[in-house]
Amino acid sequence: xxxxxxxxxxxxxxxxxxxxxxxxxxxxxxxxxxxxxxxxxxxxxxxxxxxxxxxxxxxxxxxxxxxxxxxxxxxxxxxxxxxxxxxxxxxxxxxxxxxxxxxxxxxxxxxxxxxxxxxxxxxxxxxxxxxxxxxxxxxxxxxxxxxxxxxxxxxxxxxxxxxxxxxxxxxxxxxxxxxxxxxxxxxxxxxxxxxxxxxxxxxxxxxxxxxxxxxxxxxxxxxxxxxxxxxxxxxxxxxxxxxxxxxxxxxxxxxxxxxxxxxxxxxxxxxxxxxxxxxxxxxxxxxxxxxxxxxxxxxxxxxxxxxxxxxxxxxxxxxxxxxxxxxxxxxxxxxxxxxxxxxxxxxxxxxxxxxxxxxxxxxxxxxxxxxxxxxxxxxxxxxxxxxxxxxxxxxxxxxxxxxxxxxxxxxxxxxxxxxxxxxxxxxxxxxxxxxxxxxxxxxxxxxxxxxxxxxxxxxxxxxxxxxxxxxxxxxxxxxxxxxxxxxxxxxxxxxxxxxxxxxxxxxxxxxxxxxxxxxxxxxxxxx
Amino acid sequence: xxxxxxxxxxxxxxxxxxxxxxxxxxxxxxxxxxxxxxxxxxxxxxxxxxxxxxxxxxxxxxxxxxxxxxxxxxxxxxxxxxxxxxxxxxxxxxxxxxxxxxxxxxxxxxxxxxxxxxxxxxxxxxxxxxxxxxxxxxxxxxxxxxxxxxxxxxxxxxxxxxxxxxxxxxxxxxxxxxxxxxxxxxxxxxxxxxxxxxxxxxxxxxxxxxxxxxxxxxxxxxxxxxxxxxxxxxxxxxxxxxxxxxxxxxxxxxxxxxxxxxxxxxxxxxxxxxxxxxxxxxxxxxxxxxxxxxxxxxxxxxxxxxxxxxxxxxxxxxxxxxxxxxxxx
Numbered sequence: 104x105x106x107x108x109x110x111x112x113x114x115x116x117x118x119x120x121x122x123x124x125x126x127x128x129x130x131x132x133x134x135x136x137x138x139x140x141x142x143x144x145x146x147x148x149x150x151x152x153x154x155x156x157x158x159x160x161x162x163x164x165x166x167x168x169x170x171x172x173x174x175x176x177x178x179x180x181x182x183x184x185x186x187x188x189x190x191x192x193x194x195x196x197x198x199x200x201x202x203x204x205x206x207x208x209x210x211x212x213x214x215x216x217x218x219x220x221x222x223x224x225x226x227x228x229x230x231x232x233x234x235x236x237x238x239x240x241x242x243x244x245x246x247x248x249x250x251x252x253x254x255x256x257x258x259x260x261x262x263x264x265x266x267x268x269x270x271x272x273x274x275x276x277x278x279x280x281x282x283x284x285x286x287x288x289x290x291x292x293x294x295x296x297x298x299x300x301x302x303x304x305x306x307x308x309x310x311x312x313x314x315x316x317x318x319x320x321x322x323x324x325x326x327x328x329x330x331x332x333x334x335x336x337x338x339x340x341x342x343x344x345x346x347x348x349x350x351x352x353x354x355x356x357x358x359x360x361x362x363x364x365x366x367x368x369x370x371x372x373x374x375x376x377x378x379x380x381x382x383x384x385x386x387x388x389x390x391x392x393x394x395x396x397x398x399x400x401x402x403x404x405x406x407x408x409x410x411x412x413x414x415x416x417x418x419x420x421x422x423x424x425x426x427x428x429x430x431x432x433x434x435x436x437x438x439x440x441x442x443x444x445x446x447x448x449x450x451x452x453x454x455x456x457x458x459x460x461x462x463x464x465x466x467x468x469x470x471x472x473x474x475x476x477x478x479x480x481x482x483x484x485x486x487x488x489x490x491x492x493x494x495x496x497x498x499x500x501x502x503x504x505x506x507x508x509x510x511x512x513x514x515x516x517x518x519x520x521x522x523x524x525x526x527x528x529x530x531x532x533x534x535x536x537x538x539x540x541x542x543x544x545x546x547x548x549x550x551x552x553x554x555x556x557x558x559x560x561x562x563x564x565x566x567x568x569x570x571x572x573x574x575x576x577x578x579x580x581x582x583x584x585x586x587x588x589x590x591x592x593x594x595x596x597x598x599x600x601x602x603x604x605x606x607x608x609x610x611x612x613x614x615x616x617x618x619x620x621x622x623x624x625x626x627x628x629x630x
Numbered sequence: 631x632x633x634x635x636x637x638x639x640x641x642x643x644x645x646x647x648x649x650x651x652x653x654x655x656x657x658x659x660x661x662x663x664x665x666x667x668x669x670x671x672x673x674x675x676x677x678x679x680x681x682x683x684x685x686x687x688x689x690x691x692x693x694x695x696x697x698x699x700x701x702x703x704x705x706x707x708x709x710x711x712x713x714x715x716x717x718x719x720x721x722x723x724x725x726x727x728x729x730x731x732x733x734x735x736x737x738x739x740x741x742x743x744x745x746x747x748x749x750x751x752x753x754x755x756x757x758x759x760x761x762x763x764x765x766x767x768x769x770x771x772x773x774x775x776x777x778x779x780x781x782x783x784x785x786x787x788x789x790x791x792x793x794x795x796x797x798x799x800x801x802x803x804x805x806x807x808x809x810x811x812x813x814x815x816x817x818x819x820x821x822x823x824x825x826x827x828x829x830x831x832x833x834x835x836x837x838x839x840x841x842x843x844x845x846x847x848x849x850x851x852x853x854x855x856x857x858x859x860x861x862x863x864x865x866x867x868x869x870x871x872x873x874x875x876x877x878x879x880x881x882x883x884x885x886x887x888x889x890x891x892x893x894x895x896x897x898x899x900x901x902x903x904x905x906x907x908x909x910x911x912x913x914x915x916x917x918x919x920x921x922x923x924x925x926x927x928x929x930x931x932x933x934x935x936x937x938x939x940x941x942x943x944x945x946x947x948x949x950x951x952x953x954x955x956x957x958x959x
Contacts, residue, residue: 135810142678143917145723154679225689227682282693288723303722303732304909306809327809331907332917339791340803476677505677506669506922526681534681548673549681 128610134628135325136609139337139349143303143330148287149269150221153228155351155378158266158620160328163309164204165271165292166622168195168214169264171377171529172615176261179622180209180270180293181247184261190254190571197245201316203272204291204298211241216273218249220281228533229267232259258573262530265377265617295321295624304330315624322627338362341604347628348612350375350603350619356478359602360417367607372419372600374613377620379428380524380601382411382420382483384594385512388554390519392458392467399591401452402520403442405494406487408596410444415482420599425584426535428527428598430616433573436581439588449494466495473500474508474523479599484522514546516554525549525595531580536564539587555592642943649939653932654708660931661707664924665700671720671922672696678921694720707928716932717925721918726929730911734933736806737910739822740903741895743830748837749888755838756845757877763850771842779839783898787832787905794828801828804907829906833898837891841884848880855879881952889945893938 140159146152149161168181178184183196201209223233235255240248249255275286289298293316296309309326329346331337338358340346342365352359363370384402386393393399408422421429424437453459458466469491473484488498501518503511511517528534537543540561543550563586567579587593603619605612611625612618672690676682691697695706710717716726759771794801802808806825813821852858853876861875899912907913911930918927949956 137809143722145719145721152679156678225686227676227679227686230685231683302909303724303729304913305805305807305907308810325810329805329809329907331804332913333905333907335788336791336804336905336907339788339796343795343799343803345803503668504674504920506671506673507667508669509673509677510669537683544684547682547684547687548676550684 128629130322130610130627131629132322132627133324134630135327136323136348136623136626136628137327137329137346139340139346139353140328140330141332141334141337141351141353146287147290147298147301147307148271149266150217150271151225151282151287153226153266155620158617159350160307161269161290161292162294162620162622163296163326164290164294164298165269166294167265168197168268168270169261170615170621171265171617176265180214181264184257186255186257186571190256191251193249193251193255193257193260195247195249197247198316199245201293202314203293204312205272205275206314207272207274209270209272209293210244211239211247212244213270213273214247215239215241216277217270218247220276221271222267225281226267228528229263231537232263232267232533254569254571256532256569256571256573256576258576259530259532259568263528263533266528266620267533294622296323296326296622306330317624320624321622322625323623326623334358341368341606344606347606347609348603351378351601352477352479354604356415356417359604362604369605369607369612370602372602374603374615374618375601376430377529377617378526378601379430379598380526381423381426381428381595382416382479382524382597382599383522384487384596385521385523386553386592387516387519387521388592389516393469393519395456396591397452397456398458399594400442401449401456401494402491402496403591403594403596404445404449404452405490405496406594406596407444407490411483411486412597415479415486416597416599419602420597423595423598425588425595426525426539426593427531427580427584430600431527431531433577434531434580436584438581439585441588446493453494453496460495464495465497468497468499469519470517471498471500472508472511472518472521473502474512474521475502475504476524480523483597487520487522509548510546513548513550513552516545516552521552531583532568536568536583539583539592540564551592553592555590557586557590560586560590638947642947645943645946646939653935653939656935657708657711657928657932658704661704661924661928662700664922664927665703667922669922670694670696671924674921674923675720707925711928711932716929719923719926721921721923721926726925729914729926730929730933733909733911733914736908737896737899737903737912740826740829740833740899740908740910741892743826744834745837745888745892745895747830748834749841749884751834752838752841753845753877753881753884756842757849757872757880759842760846760849760853761872763846768846772846775839775842778835779843781835783832783836784901784905786835787828787902790828790832791905801825804905806908825906825908829902829908832906833895833902836898837895840887840891844884844887845880848883849876852876852880878952882949885945885948885952889941889948892941893934896934896937 142156144156144160147157147161149157149165166179168179169176170179180198180201181195182198186193197211203209218236218239222229223236235251235253236249237252238250242248272291275291276284288301295312295315297312299308299310301307307328311321311324315321331340334355337349338354341349359370362368386399388394412418412420425439427435429435453466460466471488474480484500488500491498512521525538537550539551541551541556563579563583567576570576570579603613608629610627610629615621672687676687695703719726719729722729755771759768762768791803795803802825807821858875861871866875899910900916903910903913904916915930
């Protein structure tokens, strides 16, 4: 890879100030960043597939209206946003002078087309979010007015935009079969990098967009994503210097801990705050034993969360406090009922519920399905089985791959307990509350598989989704958390961020809370 | 007026025609077997994405034809297959034939190089070991063979990566080419060869051990036969005796094994290709199962069964060439 690095050094001065005062080093231009990806992505269009795997790649080509930084939400393709008093019209001022990679200007037409045809109709999670979107008006080429039939909290829309607000170029999509459009595999965006080539099973190459609207950016000449399905081989490639970064727990925890002691790498959760997930224990309330709240409380009391945090997550994470993670800002509260590790209390609760141990010390048996989402969920499932043995519950583990798990749990409800993770997506209304609300069709993944139905919960969720006042909205979500921690259809046991490992040669890395999904316009390579 | 048809040709044509019902049976059986696995490609996709709303899921199912009954899906698939249309891969968003063609070359390269290495070195070492049976050389070779045989290929692969990539930095960790180097001509060939050194070693060593053990036994057996004594009596000795008389006869069982193992090497390539992130059909098969990419998987099965059938025919032909006593009927 040597030899192709541009060696144009920028001397101090103006551009370094632009890059941020914290960077005392001189920014070097040029070079290729090589990034590890575990699995392939068939669709590279973030307006069709809301998934971190898609953003990791497409985020360099396609930009959202708004992105999230450590200083809050900042405009990318939008510059200002405001809501009408009744919450039914939300106006975005769009950035002027932005061009698509093919040279055509970016205007409100693109936003209106994307919102009505992709965000509202085709994009997962967004179809629910934008269900009440009626039209997008373009009073000027750079003003977009989103019209809703019911009040849309501005706070919710803004929080959702970094993930669910990527416009596509109308001139390439209009009048085509959007799902089969070839630009879904060779994206054309406004971002700092242009798509060059996708070689299936091997790599994707992106090159510098010379006409990027942030003048002077990006620093890198190229970004290459390499698909390495084997995590041990990926760790070896990092060590051999063949790749610079692996995000979202792309290598095993064992290697992560080992390489965190290696001075060549930065390891940690920084830059993944937007993608916090919970390791869970999910109950099937159709089982009469588990329908008893005392049994669910007993199971919570039997879990030594600190032990699991130390051994499985190696200290990266904290005990969960209900469906909303501590990174959620005002919508989070830790003022909820908790269930500390206490085996005696757990046993007493089970006795009280009428499940006394038999001659072998067994109270009852549970069929448990651990999700195949990688190391955390697998080990957490095994720990859960061991922990429950201590209070006389025999747990039979039924392991499947992803389609088997999703069908067994969400469609067939063929489980007593299950464990997996639940990812928080910026605002509780995007993906969290659908898990607790009743009424989703059977079989929908990450919808209410517990058989949990609480009119109070449904009422709180619906009220919060339509509440325009941020303070009242936050209060409603605090009540959701408290009620969930009381009813316990699911234990949000551990809140953990994803981990990344990055070569120290990369500079300005992980400087936003959704860095792997962001555009990397200010990333540079020191070599 | 009838032209004399060479027996070799009739034999080959007959074998190929016989293979067609076998392949159809394989395809139908595999289709139904895959359908027995819980969940479909939409479930896998939704799992990958971290969830989707019901409308999205229903729309995808309808688009992929997964809302039909299994028998309808099978019928549609077989109809397409009859027209040599492998369908569309919803995971790669490409026609299956494109996905397969871009990978089959890499797998064939890996398989052929591994089998050539395994066969050549296995036969040579086996013959040497037999020539010096029960000597120090023989023990050395046999012990080495045992070690190769006992070492699982995934472990060997990681060990090789650790030594030659991480510690020594001589060879690349994985892939088929240096990405972004855009080499052409011989530089490209050398680059690919460098990338194939470790995968070939990892895949071939087990088979090398097989051939070596078999060749050793086979040579020892042939050496005791009457015609070898006759050959010796008429004055053939040393190299001529070994190459012309003994090895040619001793090779028969080894060739049988080679033909048989062509298909198992295809299986072994799944692990090796995954670890070395080689874009071959082994790795493709693995991801296709995980993602329930039915069309791609069926395409791989079709190609693999064709390869295996062809190799079996070729093996039979090689028999006849090695041992003229065997007649092709």
